[in-house]
Amino acid sequence: MALADTTIRSTKPGAKPRKLFDGGGLFLLVAPTGGKLWRLKYRFDGKEKLLALGAYPEVSLKDARERRDDARKQLAKGADPGATRKAEKASKVGRAADSFEVIAREWFAKFKPAWAESHSSKVIQRLQNDVFPWLGARPIAEVTAPELLTVLRRIEERGALDTALRAKQNCGQVFRYAVATGRAERDPSGDLRGALAPVKHENFPALTDPVQVAELLRAIEAFRGTFIVKCALQVAPMLFVRPGELRTAEWAAFDLDKAEWRYLVTKTKTEHLVPLPVRGGAILRDLHALTGQRRYVFPGRDPHKPMSGAAINAALRRMGYDTKTEITGHGFRAMARTILHEELHVKPEVIEHQLAHKVPDALGTAYNRTRFLAERRVMMQQWADYLDRLRGVPRSFRSP
Structure with a gap:
């Protein structure tokens, strides 16, 4: 006799599992715990098998009968409903793994x-x-x-x-x-390709007029912010490294006696060497008295973390510079590249190596941290001397 919803709802669990049959192999298994589970009993290749069709009331009597009928259609086609179910689950798992x-x-x-x-x-x-x-x-x-x-x-x-x-x-x-x-x-x-709107990339703003650079350098010397940020501002145009590399600089990477800073370039994962000019070394020695016992040369408010990535640009804005149109921390690199070549007539390949750019040479090799090192040492001191002349300071830190 076919089941009815009233019969299913009124059936209470007993001490042992109980089966309520609906016909065609479909039955409801009423567990002692109160659960009511749809099951389909069928035979395939001479073996009796059982297929789970869900739980009542999530799967209604009507839904259970439809699932039974679908399974019986598969049997009529010579397919095992249970094996088909397993294959579908495996396919879904595989598809999820390859999402x-x-x-x-x-x-x-x-x-x-x-x-x-x-x-x-x-x-x-x-x-x-x-x-x-x-x-x-x-x-x-x-x-x-x-x-x-x-x-x-x-x-x-x-x-x-x-x-x-x-x-x-x-x-x-x-x-x-x-x-x-x-x-x-x-x-x-x-x-x-070509389906998206083109993007016009703008370079970081930078000052390349010596008169404007002189004004900026004097503004830096007059900066009234923290000593740590002021030191960072003083060495930023002198060393022209990437802002992230400057603010995360670690004392362990410096040899002030040899006037060298060695570190791993974050963008290219290559080793880089920065020769320190005399004034740059003096600024760092002065700062070492304050932060030398810490990991970072320029720590932030939390002494265990580096200075904020926004600190340099914030300081430039505080000095009255527009970081969208005039100068940014990254703009010191363009400043050095332009003036070193146009005003000081330094060879472009020497500048590019100091910028840690990968520039293949005639032999096909890329950036080498020691390439042009002697020339780069001279260039870095020449650049620092030039900045000093722009600022109008005494010769105490200039090369002979």
């Missing part, structure tokens, strides 16, 4: 150690905020170019054109990693 987010995070973990912390944090935040919510659960092999474009258009619509372009580049890297590891056939981002 865009899973593979993207695997790619990120593999390459993150070779990146600067600032770069890696931007990459993962970009993926988490702008890509994963829409593509993360999709099997990576099934993501199409139009799907990816929809995600990128969403970024463009809020005016973040550069972010959209970088997100496309990161997605392309993930797709190519999936292809290389056998989990995708192709990279659909390649089909989107």
